Amino acid sequence: MINPQVTALNKSATLKITALTKKLIAEGKDVVNFAAGEPDFDTPEFIKDQARQALASGxxxxxxxxxxxxxxxxxxxxxxxxxxxxxxxxxxxxxxxxxxxxxxxxxxxxxxxxxxxxxxxxxxxxxxxxxxxxxxxxxxxxxxxxxxxxxxxxxxxxxxxxxxxxxxxxxxxxxxxxxxxxxxxxxxxxxxxxxxxxxxxxxxxxxxxxxxxxxxxxxxxxxxxxxxxxxxxxxxxxxxxxxxxxxxxxxxxxxxxxxxxxxxxxxxxxxxxxxxxxxxKDQQWPKKVQAIFQERRDIIWKGLKECPELDPIKPQGTFYLFCDISSTGLNASDFATQILEKHLVSCIPADSFGISGFVRMSFATSNQQISKGIERIKVFLTELGK
Structure with a gap:
């Protein structure tokens, strides 16, 4: 008998879509990943150097x-x-x-x-x-x-x-x-x-x-x-x-x-x-990261604001943008599934966050990828309106 407290748990919807996104990327698909829950850049060298020293020191x-x-x-x-x-x-x-x-x-x-x-x-x-x-x-x-x-x-x-x-x-x-x-x-x-x-x-x-x-x-x-x-x-x-x-x-x-x-x-x-x-020891790194993500925030928010079918909420922090997609006529799950399958843009439906009619879009990716994703979203919305 499996513990009913465990069987009652839901699988993580964010990890599920992230895994599917990574699978498509591994297959060579040109996916714009707005589902990511982690920064796109590598751990800074000064931290990796410290780890190497720890290993070398036993x-x-x-x-x-x-x-x-x-x-x-x-x-x-x-x-x-x-x-x-x-x-x-x-x-x-x-x-x-x-x-x-x-x-x-x-x-x-x-x-x-x-x-x-x-x-x-x-x-x-x-x-x-x-x-x-x-x-x-x-x-x-x-x-x-x-x-x-x-x-x-x-x-x-x-x-x-x-x-x-x-x-x-x-x-x-x-x-x-x-x-x-x-x-x-x-x-x-x-x-x-x-x-x-x-x-x-x-x-x-x-x-x-x-x-x-x-x-x-x-x-x-x-x-x-x-x-x-x-x-x-x-x-x-x-x-x-x-x-x-x-x-x-x-x-x-x-x-x-x-x-x-x-x-x-x-x-x-x-x-x-x-x-x-x-x-x-590095007081500049957090400031650098904050500046990078604020610039990306501006790009994705301004781009999505140009879409009359969407109502993006301007982020005050994190690397996530919450977007009202209810005017598209699709529920969040269908929106996320269709835009991934048809235009290779991944995002997270907000049903798993306790609300319907929204998707979460991560801007933990490059400026170029953000711009590419916005263009694909615009094409998708145009097709929906036909």
């Missing part, structure tokens, strides 16, 4: 389960200086990817019968992880006219005696939108006197555009006492395959969460951890 053994002590210190220092989070090394747990950090946080905090509030649209793995923990995801729908953001009133109404966690993700995957400091302070006012933890997924923090300043939820007043901050190296440093993330949590949470690491992964990859040290 740093290939287990590390302490919560991470190399000096790396935990470096992460805590980064959180204090860049994010204004009062973190110490003992609050930081280095994990095998930021995704696993979220799962560890949930396993630590919730049990059967608990509710976890997940704003919608949401990243596909949040509800599945909540269910794996035996808890119940409670979706809080964000409206298009509110930039898909939850409001203090809607949040207060959604909270019950069973609510144990609120998940925030900003800049947001899939919408590309983010919260201002004022909006976060309003959310904090709702949760501060309740027995609720906030898991704040800030993996895209560097990719904030138009001079928008990223505010970490744990930096607000006393929010750090009830906030687990999630971050990592994958998006900024193109290290998705290195599987290295981290969480920062109050002492009571980090102490218990460390037991999960002890009995599951033992530790994050020693080579990845040693390589990550160099990420803190």
């Amino acid at each position: 740093l290939t053994k287990y590390t302490p389960s919560c991470g190399i002590p000096a790396l935990r210190e470096a992460i805590a220092a980064k959180l204090r200086t860049e994010n204004n989070i009062p973190a110490q090394a003992q609050n930081v747990i280095v994990t095998s990817g930021a995704k696993y950090a979220i799962y560890v946080a949930l396993l630590t905090l919730v049990q059967s019968g608990d509710e976890v509030i997940i704003p919608s649209p949401y990243w596909v793995s949040y509800p599945e992880m909540v269910q794996l923990c035996g808890a119940k995801p409670k979706f809080l729908k964000g409206l298009k006219e509110d930039d898909f953001k939850i409001t203090p009133a809607s949040l207060a109404k959604a909270i019950t005696a069973k609510t144990k966690v609120l998940i925030l993700n900003y800049p947001n995957n899939p919408t590309g939108l983010t919260f201002s400091r004022k909006e976060l302070e309003e959310i904090y006012q709702v949760v501060k006197d309740r027995d609720i933890f906030v898991i704040s997924d800030e993996i895209y923090e560097v990719l904030s555009y138009d001079s928008l300043e990223h505010t970490s939820f744990a930096s607000l007043a006393d929010a750090a006492k009830k906030t687990i901050t999630i971050n990592g190296f994958s998006k900024t440093f193109s290290m998705t395959g290195w599987r290295l993330g981290y969480l920062s949590a109050p002492d009571e949470v980090s102490e218990q969460a460390s037991k999960i690491i002890d009995h599951t992964t033992s530790c994050a990859c020693s080579i990845s951890q040693n390589a990550a040290f160099s990420a803190f």
